[in-house]
Structures are given as structure tokens and as C-alpha cells.
Amino acid sequence: MPKLTINGIEVEVPAGATVLQACQQAGVEVPHFCYHERLTIAGNCRMCLVEQEKAPKPIAACAMPVAENMVIHTDSERAKKARKGVMEFLLINHPLDCPICDQGGECDLQDQAMAYGFDRGRYQENKRAVKDKDFGPLVETSMNRCIHCTRCVRFIGDVAGVADLGGIGRGENMEIDTFIGQALGSELSANIIDLCPVGALTSKPYAFTARPWELRKTESIDVLDAVGSNIRIDSRGPAVLRILPRLHEDVNEEWISDKTRFACDGLTKRRLDRPYLRRAGKLAETTWQDAFAMIATRLKGVAGDRMAAIAGDLADAEAMFALKELMASLGSANIDCRQDGAALDGSNRAGYLFNTTIAGIEKADAVVLIGTNPRLEAAIINARLRKRYLQGGFRVGAFGPKLDLTFPVTSLGDGPQDLVARATEFLKDAKNPMVIVGQGALRRKDGGAILAAARDLAVRDGWNGFNVLHLAASRVAGLDMGFVPGANGRDVEGILAGCEKGEIDFVYLLGADEIDTKRLGSAFVVYQGHHGDKGAARADVVLPGSAYTEKDAIYVNTEGRVQLARRATFPPGDAREDWAILRALSGSLGKALPYDTLAALRTKLTQAYPTFGAIDQVPHAAWGSFGKAGTIDAAAFVYPVTDFYHTDSISRASPTMDACLAARMETDARKTGTHG
Amino acid sequence: MSGHVDTAPFEQPASFAFTPENLEKAKGYIAKYPPGRQASAVLWLLYLAQDQHDGWVPRAAMDHIGGILSMPPVRVYEVASFYTMFNLKPVGRHYLQICTTTPCWLRGSDQVVDACKKKLGIGIGETTPDKKFTLLEVECLGACVNAPVIQVNNKDFYEDLDAASTEALIDALSRGEAPPKGSVTGRQTSAPVGGPTTLTEIK
Numbered sequence: 021m022p023k024l025t026i027n028g029i030e031v032e033v034p035a036g037a038t039v040l041q042a043c044q045q046a047g048v049e050v051p052h053f054c055y056h057e058r059l060t061i062a063g064n065c066r067m068c069l070v071e072q073e074k075a076p077k078p079i080a081a082c083a084m085p086v087a088e089n090m091v092i093h094t095d096s097e098r099a100k101k102a103r104k105g106v107m108e109f110l111l112i113n114h115p116l117d118c119p120i121c122d123q124g125g126e127c128d129l130q131d132q133a134m135a136y137g138f139d140r141g142r143y144q145e146n147k148r149a150v151k152d153k154d155f156g157p158l159v160e161t162s163m164n165r166c167i168h169c170t171r172c173v174r175f176i177g178d179v180a181g182v183a184d185l186g187g188i189g190r191g192e193n194m195e196i197d198t199f200i201g202q203a204l205g206s207e208l209s210a211n212i213i214d215l216c217p218v219g220a221l222t223s224k225p226y227a228f229t230a231r232p233w234e235l236r237k238t239e240s241i242d243v244l245d246a247v248g249s250n251i252r253i254d255s256r257g258p259a260v261l262r263i264l265p266r267l268h269e270d271v272n273e274e275w276i277s278d279k280t281r282f283a284c285d286g287l288t289k290r291r292l293d294r295p296y297l298r299r300a301g302k303l304a305e306t307t308w309q310d311a312f313a314m315i316a317t318r319l320k321g322v323a324g325d326r327m328a329a330i331a332g333d334l335a336d337a338e339a340m341f342a343l344k345e346l347m348a349s350l351g352s353a354n355i356d357c358r359q360d361g362a363a364l365d366g367s368n369r370a371g372y373l374f375n376t377t378i379a380g381i382e383k384a385d386a387v388v389l390i391g392t393n394p395r396l397e398a399a400i401i402n403a404r405l406r407k408r409y410l411q412g413g414f415r416v417g418a419f420g421p422k423l424d425l426t427f428p429v430t431s432l433g434d435g436p437q438d439l440v441a442r443a444t445e446f447l448k449d450a451k452n453p454m455v456i457v458g459q460g461a462l463r464r465k466d467g468g469a470i471l472a473a474a475r476d477l478a479v480r481d482g483w484n485g486f487n488v489l490h491l492a493a494s495r496v497a498g499l500d501m502g503f504v505p506g507a508n509g510r511d512v513e514g515i516l517a518g519c520e521k522g523e524i525d526f527v528y529l530l531g532a533d534e535i536d537t538k539r540l541g542s543a544f545v546v547y548q549g550h551h552g553d554k555g556a557a558r559a560d561v562v563l564p565g566s567a568y569t570e571k572d573a574i575y576v577n578t579e580g581r582v583q584l585a586r587r588a589t590f591p592p593g594d595a596r597e598d599w600a601i602l603r604a605l606s607g608s609l610g611k612a613l614p615y616d617t618l619a620a621l622r623t624k625l626t627q628a629y630p631t632f633g634a635i636d637q638v639p640h641a642a643w644g645s646f647g648k649a650g651t652i653d654a655a656a657f658v659y660p661v662t663d664f665y666h667t668d669s670i671s672r673a674s675p676t677m678d679a680c681l682a683a684r685m686e687t688d689a690r691k692t693g694t695h696g
Numbered sequence: 697m698s699g700h701v702d703t704a705p706f707e708q709p710a711s712f713a714f715t716p717e718n719l720e721k722a723k724g725y726i727a728k729y730p731p732g733r734q735a736s737a738v739l740w741l742l743y744l745a746q747d748q749h750d751g752w753v754p755r756a757a758m759d760h761i762g763g764i765l766s767m768p769p770v771r772v773y774e775v776a777s778f779y780t781m782f783n784l785k786p787v788g789r790h791y792l793q794i795c796t797t798t799p800c801w802l803r804g805s806d807q808v809v810d811a812c813k814k815k816l817g818i819g820i821g822e823t824t825p826d827k828k829f830t831l832l833e834v835e836c837l838g839a840c841v842n843a844p845v846i847q848v849n850n851k852d853f854y855e856d857l858d859a860a861s862t863e864a865l866i867d868a869l870s871r872g873e874a875p876p877k878g879s880v881t882g883r884q885t886s887a888p889v890g891g892p893t894t895l896t897e898i899k
Contacts, residue, residue, distance in 0.1 A: 183768030190778045199773040200755065 156203025392458020
């Protein structure tokens, strides 16, 4: 490991590190624009110039590999003069429009100009003018401000893997552009807004909404897929204005998907803000008391086996736990959290988790995807797979119709024909193989058999490569606490069939929108949730709950990582936190649940299921048997997600997501030549 | 200082494919680079495409090249737009590049430029309405010893020009003739203007 001296501090860094990284290790800040630790090195902004002894001129710290006995000065007169010169050059063409720029207050150029800028301009010439580009409904452009760091080009090409952006032209005429004027075709495209060190790329839905210092920042968890991306919710008053990624090396690094970022405008649309009661076929506003009284009346005398509860994809662990206990106290075993009928039982934790972990993907050397399209189902995990692919020596095989995952995929068949033989053959030379079983496989009739067949494909000594990729943020928590049918209980299919036959009189939907509500028959349906979606449309009583930004709640991601969502804003109108609604309902049914605070509920939950106590950890799940023997049908897999932008009640309510879908459809139509 | 200029719209062909001969040539260029590094042949292929497609590279050609070299189309756009030698919009049938760098300028390239402008009625960077001529001012073409120089269609050099010979050249080109390449004064390649001054005894 080379040793070098930075400003008199001796540091030892790994060979191959750059001078900039060594400076960071020594605690010395070097200003930079184009350098980003997760992107390839470009070395074109020149802001990181430092003085190296015995070098004839200042060196770009970001691009210079360290060597033994280097002596670096970052605050010498020469280094400072070099940076001031670079800053002056960068500002030749950068407009002085900070007061009307959305980046103001969180702009790298603004901050560094305070340190290295000159207090007046020495250039009389006109600044260059660049036409703004159309990058689709998410990214607003103001290309006059661009300083050509090419972070966006490198992100879109390398991390997102769609290579839509490029530096077109050269020298003073260079422009960042798609060249063909189409929206960016990536599910991660909006990360370039965060990467842009100036105000050239800003958020279109958030444009001119707020200044960063006005916002209250709440660190929370995303629930729109099962990745559990770490997010920061920026809110002002009652409104969530934007969502930004938060660094978590083991989950989302510092990226989030476009849905995670921009579906938040769905939080103000189609909200359930007061209880509703169906009177003469129409839902009418009512009070909590009347709603509870109605439920109590309808439940009176109903036997436990004639009632049922289904938990939806966005339900938090506390609410599911409360609902489970309430149903148990009413004597019902008909509960299920698997709206899509996935063939996962909660009996073995390792049997439904992403055991390799997301960060563990980087240690794998081959993966077989079974009925899953990770690009649409978990864009962040797909980015991690691509990252591993770019490191080399990584093979991807897939059972399912052809996919564009931004990296090469070997097709192993459209359906699971010869699954074990083909997958074993594909993985036979791999030291750390992975299989990822998607809901496209598990929600089939032969899901259990596929699960059993996939069980041993990728397990080696000290390496568990068996992974289930979930779609629903609530699913792992539900399985962890056994929110599945008890003895002689009905699962979702059984409940719906029971409703059709008139064997179920009462159904409690905890945010469950992804079921066929037509099949609920004449059952009395209570819907507790936050959006007026399919479930609420069918309900006889609607109880307004909270969305994920409005409650302190536990979610467990597909890895089995328990994470805390925190309240950023209050739920609208009369809506309440979900566990509290269930607690209040239990009281008016005379079956009061034994907790009056969230803390007490969590204590009970953790006592009953200790995994919920290990916040932000992925405890090793014991290996055991799961799945069930059976024949596997050779029919082709159907991927569960076809529309990335609309997967749940929040994103379905979001106008931005609608705009994204429209832009994507137009791009696709143009690609296939059916446009216009 | 530069500013964005909206240019008149022009029609991009819907598709492009190399002719069989050019495809053979392209394969030859690609074979010069190690496997996996075939993207290095992008300049060669762009040049071929420009030659095949009336002196300019349409977007369909760049997409086609991206497909052949398995590189994302935008990487081809980047290269093609970086080099001024590639035309990304239609040019006239005769693409005149006049050198105005110091040696040509000293030898009267201003007169050559003026003759072109007068004769064709267009300015630098413009195309005649009949789409026959495009005029361009370029930096050194590397034929300083025979200055001033015009390069036609990226390959033919006409040297030792003055106003009259430039007009004659344009006349000949517009008649569809192909005047002999090289010095218009009849000098042998780049030998001294008045004939050889050394090695005269060798016959």
C-alpha cells in the first residue's frame, strides 16, 4: 500500500486509489464537480487541481493514481491559484441566475464559487446560449448552466445502462443531449438530477416549488417496491414536496428509482380523508363512531370461519400485527397477506427472503432469474446486477420471455421446462451462484413446485444463493408474523371463492387493492387504506388510514431487513395511523387489543416475532425445507409488472407517473416504427 | 461566442445500409482491431457512410454503424458530431473546402474565397439553391507548398489557385467534368514553380 503525504499528513491508501481518495482519507477536502465515487473517472472539470511536489504543473487529483512517497499540497498558493483560475473559466459561460435557479441553496458550483470565485467578472463577451433539451417528464433542463462534467452521461450509460445521453459537438459547442430528442428510457433516470452539480438538470415536477432551506427533512423508507430504498422525505407544512435518496451502501447505495422519487404527488390525489359508509349503494361520508358501530352490527353473530382479512402490499407491520390479533380474537383463521396468491408459506424464513442480500450480489458470479424482470420489479436490484456485470465474470440466465435488463441475458427458456437440469448446467462452474425467483413464477399454480425445484440450485458451502424477489413492501413482514391462513383457514383464493359462494360474510381489506374485487360477492367489505382505489370502490365501510409518509412504521424489505419509516406529514382530514384505527375498532367490538401506544405494540410484536427487533440488520435465516413437490407446467412465465409506473394505489394516483408512462409509450412506439 | 442557431429542417432518410462493397470494406476495417474493440473502427465506418451517402452522414447511418459495432447509437453521434469532417446535414454535390490557414492566405486564399463567393453567390458554410455546391473554410489541408488549395468532396486537391483558375474550376465542376487533380498551373506535383532547380543534369 503506497504511503503519501498530504498537507503534511501521512496516509497509506490501497494501490490504485486516486490522490483525491487519499485526500478524503486524510480528511482534506478537495473541491470537485465531475468526480463522483460511484461513476467512472472523467477528469474534465479540473476543479480538483492540487500541487504535487516535483510535478511541473498542478495535477487533477481525481484522475491521478497514488504513488509511493508522493507529496501533495492542496492549500498551497499554487493549488489555490489553479482552482481560482478553473472557477473563473467555469463561470465564463455559467449564467448568473442563481436567484431563479432551482438548484440554489444546494448547488455545488454556488458553494464552491463562494470559496474560489472572483468577486467580479473579467469577461466582456456574451455568454454562450444553449437550447434546452426535452429529457421527458421528470428532468427539467436549463442547458445554459451546464458545465459539462458529464456526470449525467456517465450515470445513464454506466449505472442505468441505457446510454441515451451523450456529449454532442465539441469544445465550446458541446451540448449534453440525447441527439434524437426523446425521453430518457431508464427507470433510474431522475438520479441525474441529484448528480448534476449545477442547475442544468433539475426536477420537473418540483420546479419552482420550494427552496431547500424551507423544507423539513425526514429520513424514511420507500415502500413502492420491496427493495426498501432509503429515502429522505422533504415536506413543507402538510405536503410532501419531494423525495430524495439517502445513502445506504447495502440497499440502494445512493440511487432511487423514478417511481420512488416521483410517485409522491400521488399522496395528495384520490385520498380517503374521512370515513365512508355505503348507504343505498353509494358511499356517503360518516363519522368514525358510526363506521365502527356499523362494523360492530354487521359482525355480530358472524362465526369466525365466515369472516376474513386480506393485507395489501403497502401495509405496515404494526397494522398487520394488530389486524392479525384482532382476527384471532374474533376466532377467524382466514387471513392472508399474499394478494397475488404467491406460493410462499411462512414456515421457513430463508424460503422467502433474498438471502444473498443486495450487497451480496457483488460477490456472486452467475445468476439465474426465474420468472422475474428485475428491471421493472426492483430497479435498484437490477442496477446492482448491472454493476456486478460491469465488474466482469458475471453470467445471467433467465427463464421467461425475452428481457432487456441493460446487460446480456442468456435465455434458458420461456417457461420452466427442464428447470433444474438447465439451471444446474448454467450454474455448474459458478462458485457463488444465485437464483432469483420472482412472483411471475410463484403466483402460478405450480409456484410451490418451482420454489422447491429452485431451492437447492444455488446453495454452496457457506453461500446461500437462493433468493425470492418480492414486489410488495408488506410481504416479508406479513410472512414473518404469519399473516397467512391458520389451521383450516382460507387463503386469498379461498376467501374470494368463499365470498362468491356466500360462505364468507365479512371481509376486512387492509389496503388490499390488487385482488379481483368483483369476486367479493355479497360479503360486507371494510376497506382500511389511504387511497380511493379498487378496494375502496367496492367497500361497504371505508376507514381512512395513512400513507407511508404519514406514519411511524416498520417495513421489512425483500432481504428481510427491518427498517423504520418515519412520519413526515400528518394524514389528511380524519385519517389516522393504521394501527390506531385497528386498536380503536377492536375496542368498539369489545375485543380491545392489549396496547395503547405504538411502542407497546412494537414490544408485543418483537416479543412474538424477534426478527422485528433487529433494525436495519439482515440476520442469517436458517436453511430448511420449503416449497412443495409437484409437477411443473411448461407454460411460459408471465411477468407480474408490465407497467413500471403504476404498481400500487399511490403511483396509480400520481399524475407524474401517468406522464412517465405516456412518454415511455411514445418512445417505444417510435422505436418500433409505429409512431404517428 | 457561440449561440444556438436553429437550422432549416431537412429530411433524414428512414433507413441506411452499406452497399455490399462498402460492407466488405467495413469488415476489413473492423478486422484491424482486436475482438471486443471493434468500436475503434467507428471513424472508418463513418467515413465510408459519408462517402456512400452524398457527402453527409444521416442519423440512420449512425444507427446502422452503432448496430454493426455493437455500440449505443449515442456514442456514434458523439463521435460524428465531434469531428467537423463529418457532415450531419445534406451538402451540395461538390463540397468545396478552401484552406485559409497562413501559407494559403499568404499566397492569396482570400482571392480564392472571394471568387467562390462571387461565382456561386453563397457565403461560407452555405449551399447553393440548386444543391450543387457547398462552400466551407477549413484549416490547413497539408498542401502548403502548393498553396492556395481547395479540396473537393473530401478527396480531390486543386492547387496553385487564383481567382481565375478557381472560377474555371467551378465552371468545369458545374458542367459535370472532372478536371485533372493537382496543380492547376501544370506544375509537376510540388516541384519549384519555374521548373526543377536542382538535379537538372540528370536527364
